[in-house]
Amino acid sequence: MRFKIIFFTIGLIFLPTLVEAQCAMCRAVLESEGSEATAQGINDGIVYLMIFPYVLIGGIAFFIYRSFKKKKTSNS
Template sequence: MFRKSLVVVFVLGSLNSFGQCAMCRAVVEQGGEEVAEGINSGIVYLMAFPYLLISVALFLFYRSWKKSSIR
């Protein structure tokens, strides 16, 4: 039951994201190389930031766990 509801949430949540692809593509086609580089940089930034946050959180958790296990 949980898996089915999780799949429904992800499918319904992704329906809004389909509209952005055509808009980004149109901007890149009209804007030239400089605009394309800017959009690519933005995509990399948006992709890397969650991984950075998770890495910092895991590091802080590990450091806290290590301190508590020494005592």
Template sequence: MKWKLLIIFGFLLLPSLADAQCAMCRAVLESEGSQAAAKGINDGILYLMVFPYLLMGGIAFFIYRALRGKKTPAS
């Protein structure tokens, strides 16, 4: 169980290493001289991308917990 949790946590951290800009945003930001704006836009996109996954994961966890608690012992 610990390994599964560790693997899931590792996959949640993977998007922080990805480039999340669309092609149009990348072209505009690369034509600029400063790369600070591109880095900021990329970080913002990744930040906004995490919250839907956290929300769906939380909902799935509470559904799992609710269904697990309703199991009745076999007679």
């Protein structure tokens, strides 16, 4: 049960309703061009690329948790 609460909390932290992923320099350059579609496309690309490190770390943490849980149940 505690494991589900932790994942739910992490999900709420990393899934905000509005994500602004551009740095100040990228935003200034893209806004000066006047093309809102280009700025939105760059922002979406940055958010998309941010997903993979979190998925990898989450997968590794899951396998570590599962291996510790198997060791604990086999020792009991």
